[in-house]
Amino acid sequence: MNDAPRRRPRQSDIAKLAGVSQTTVSIVINGRHSDTIRIPPETRRHVFEVARSLGYAVDPVARSLAGGMNHLIGVYTFESLFPMDHHDFYYPFLVGIEGAAEALGYDLLMFTSATGSDGGRSIYRDGVNRLGLADGCVLLGKETNRDDLVRLRNEGFRFVLIGRRDVPGPLTYVTADYAHATGEVVDHLVGLGHERIAYLTAADPGEPSADRDAGFLAAQRRHGFDTGGLVLSVRKEEGPSAAEVRRLLEAGATAFIAHESVVALRLIDILAEMGVDVPGACSVAALSDPPDAVPAPELTCFRIPRREMGMRAVELLVQQLESEEEAEPQAVALPCTFVAGRTSGPNRKET
Amino acid sequence: MNDAPRRRPRQSDIAKLAGVSQTTVSIVINGRHSDTIRIPPETRRHVFEVARSLGYAVDPVARSLAGGMNHLIGVYTFESLFPMDHHDFYYPFLVGIEGAAEALGYDLLMFTSATGSDGGRSIYRDGVNRLGLADGCVLLGKETNRDDLVRLRNEGFRFVLIGRRDVPGPLTYVTADYAHATGEVVDHLVGLGHERIAYLTAADPGEPSADRDAGFLAAQRRHGFDTGGLVLSVRKEEGPSAAEVRRLLEAGATAFIAHESVVALRLIDILAEMGVDVPGACSVAALSDPPDAVPAPELTCFRIPRREMGMRAVELLVQQLESEEEAEPQAVALPCTFVAGRTSGPNRKET
DNA sequence: CCGCCATGATGATGCGCATTATCGAGCCGG
DNA sequence: CCGGCTCGATAATGCGCATCATCATGGCGG
Structure with missing residues (x-):
């Protein structure tokens, strides 16, 4: 038995054994032969055998140092990845990312230890760009650090965002078409005869919320209904108060649209406590999908194509990485699928 | 605006600007100064500023090539990581791994693109050991490729297994103490007066199953009961047939122990169909925990400390990585927690 | 018989960093 | 005035690979 801790073989070892040069080995291993760089099949086979x-x-x-690709895609999340609270949010993205990465022959580099000493997450801990190991990176997270994004881009680092971010200058990102999907929800409710639609927007701002607002506004204009006294800003964590809901009902609301599904669910609870039947007396819809964990009533909402977004992000990234020229930044918005649930029904209220 | 794609600064750039050598920069950046290698604080500060x-x-x-540490822990799974079927299995491990990695300041390198053309997963696909980028690696998966393990170890690569594996030579691994936990389940049933305990072992062999078998055998000896005609080998996918269950009952079984919780659940269904009350007429216990997804009856079983196993694996690995000398391989078995559920009760059958 | 081209390679170089061995300056004791 | 010591640093080297420029050989046309 050879107990000596054998060194990993290198190209020069092969070269010596095969009686060729290290260069030749490199060319063969990487299939770099072409019209101008010729290695006869015989030699190739021999090298491979050795x-x-x-x-x-x-x-x-070493390959990476020498300028080659590592087939490594970084995954950077601006929040902790696995802990339970973010789980439902991240998981579908990851499924898509992994699937696409696997299909395209890339591995995943997950940056988890990014909580800086200041508590905030940053790509640049100690001024060190930890993403540099990856050929490119998929970035996700709600609390995107915009300065980091700009700096990253200016460094020439290749990355794709999941979620639209407004920063000066172009970025490549994949988002869901919240605006259109929101329009569909409004269409659905209007089609059911609702004219007084309460709109529970998100208190914390952000691009996805802005997109929904834009979609709602467009739909409102299209249908020409009025939202006077029917718009409410709601924190996801708290949900609306019973008083607020009552006020909206008194303002004539026959349907509610909430950004967050958890808010919608909370709302349904409140309505139930108030003795208001859903969807008999009042319809409720959400502008996102409910967490899988919660055995929710079949909420009228739309599904955010998270898996597809993850896949698409990786595909875009790889496309950029593998194209010779500097690729143009591009934005992709994937459609959401509308779900007509059991929390919306025809408007029974006389107008 | 400087639109020129600026090169990433390197140590030599700093060196030039600071009027020192690249060596000095390296020493300062890595805090490598000591009694013998002296850099005065003033110089250090200056270098840092630049x-x-x-x-x-x-x-x-480059650091990795030059033999430095990257604070990267590889995670290699012998099966696909994120797809739904493996999710419940892997997720708790990952939570633990991420937590420990983050606490210790390591990032995670997840190797996903390893499904070879032959269908089987191997670390060495295309002859490329992709694990090399990581300082060390945590390996998980049911279908461990033993040849790969041995080869990895012989290469001198540092890794920790989750799950015991029998291969020639020592390995560092973290496992759960299935044998002891199995003993506890048996003790529990015996304590309830059961003497005829049917044992549904796993048809597919494997170290965890072997550990359970060993634990069961030890407990059987300890209590001195007989298992004649009461042992059945069951495939996880199929579960036992009704005929088999009837045969076991006719052989006098008043309690059942199944390796797999899904088998136990299936068994309970079968017993229900046969009109046998659980736990009134018959007790059922499992030697693993039920998947979270299934809203199971409160099964008597034990919980495998997956999260802790993940944490411990990372801790062991980091310990090995950060120790100067060659660390001894070590094996760790973490205790499972026994869960006295509602599927086991006192033996009512006259003996 | 010489020049030229296609073929099949190879030697040298450098990627950015860590490490090893070494070195000059200054100071002190003899 | 020289040997030896400490302090503060550095030049050189190599990690394993990809790439660039170059080269030897042989066949063929002129």
Whole structure:
């Protein structure tokens, strides 16, 4: 038995054994032969055989240093990845990311230890861009650090965002078409005869919320209804108060649209406590999908195509990475699928 | 505006600006000064300032090539990581792994693109050991490729397994103490007066199953009961047939122990169909925990400390990585927690 | 018989960093 | 005035690979 801790074989080992140069080995291993760089099939086969017999493995580190690709896609989340509270949010994205990465032959580099000493997450801990190991990166998270984004882009680092972010200058991102989906929800309710639609927007601002607002506004204009006294800003954590809901009802609301599904669910509870039947007396819809964990009533809402967004982000990134020229930043908005649930019904109220 | 794609600053850039050598910069950046390698605080500060002003970031690739640590822990799963079917299995491990990694200041490198053309997963696909980028690796998965393990170890690569694996030579691994936990389940049933305990072992072999078998055997010896005609080998996917269950009942079984919780649940269904009350007429226990997704009856079983196993694996790995000398391989078995559910009760059958 | 082109390679170089061995300056004791 | 010591640093080297420029050989047309 050879107990000596054998060194990993390198290209030069193969070269020596095969009687060729390290250069040749590199060319063969990487299939870099072409019209101008010629290695006859015989030599190639021989090199491969020796490589196999040695159990050769390309050192991805060295390859990367020498300018090659590592087939590594970074995944950076601005919040902690696995803990339970973010789980439902991130998981579908990850499924898509993993699927696409696997299909395209890339591995995933998950940056988890990014909580800086200041408590905030940043790509640049200690001034060190930890993402540099990856060929490119998919960034997700609600609390995106915009300065980091700009700096990253200016560094020439390739990345794709999941979620639209407004920063000066173009970015490549994948988002869901919240505006259109919101329009569909409004169409649905209007089609059911609702004219007084209460709108529970998100108190914390953000691009996704802005998109929904824009979609709502457009739909409102299209249908020409009025929202006087029917708009309410709601914190996701708290939900609306019973008093607020009552006020909206008194203002004539026959339907509610809430940004957050949890808010919608909370609302339904409140309505139930008030003895208001849903969807008999009042319809409720959400502008996002309910968490899987909660066995929710079949909420009228739309599904955010998270898995597809993850996949698409990776595909975009790889496309950029593998294209020779500097690729143009591009924005992709994937459609949401409208879900006509059991929390919306025809307007029974006389107008 | 400087639109030119500025190169990433390197140590030599800092060196030039600060009027020192690249070596000095490296020493300062890595805090490598000591009694023998002296850099006065003044110089250090100066170097740091220049580094910051340039927005310097260590290139982890180069560092890795040069033998440095990257604070990267690889996570390699022998099955696909995120798809739904494996989700419940892997997720708790990942939570633990992420938590420990974050606490210890390591990032996670998740190797996903490993499904070879032959269908099987291997670390060495295309001869490329992709794990090399990580300082060390946590390996998980049911279908462990033992050859890979041995090869990895012989390469001198540092890794920790989650789950015991029998291979020639020592490995560092973290497992759950299935044997002891199995003993506890048996004790519980015996304590309830059961003497004829049917044992539904796993048809597919594997170390965890073997541990359970060993624990059961030990408990059986300890209590001195007989299992003649009461042992059944069951496939997880199929579960026991009604005929088999009837046979076991006719052989006098008053309690059942199944390796797999899904088998136990299936068994309970079958017993219900046969009109046998659980736990009134017959007790059922499992030697693993039920998947969270299934709203199971409160099964008597034990919980496998997956999160802790993940944490511990990372801790062991980091310990090995950060110790100067070659660390001894070590095995850790974490205790499971027994859960006295509602599927086990006192033996009412006359003996 | 010489020049030229296609073929099949190879030697040298550098990626950015960590490390090893070494070195000059200054100071002190003899 | 020289040997030896400490302090503060540095030049050189190599990690394993990809790439660039170059080269030897042989066949073929002129």
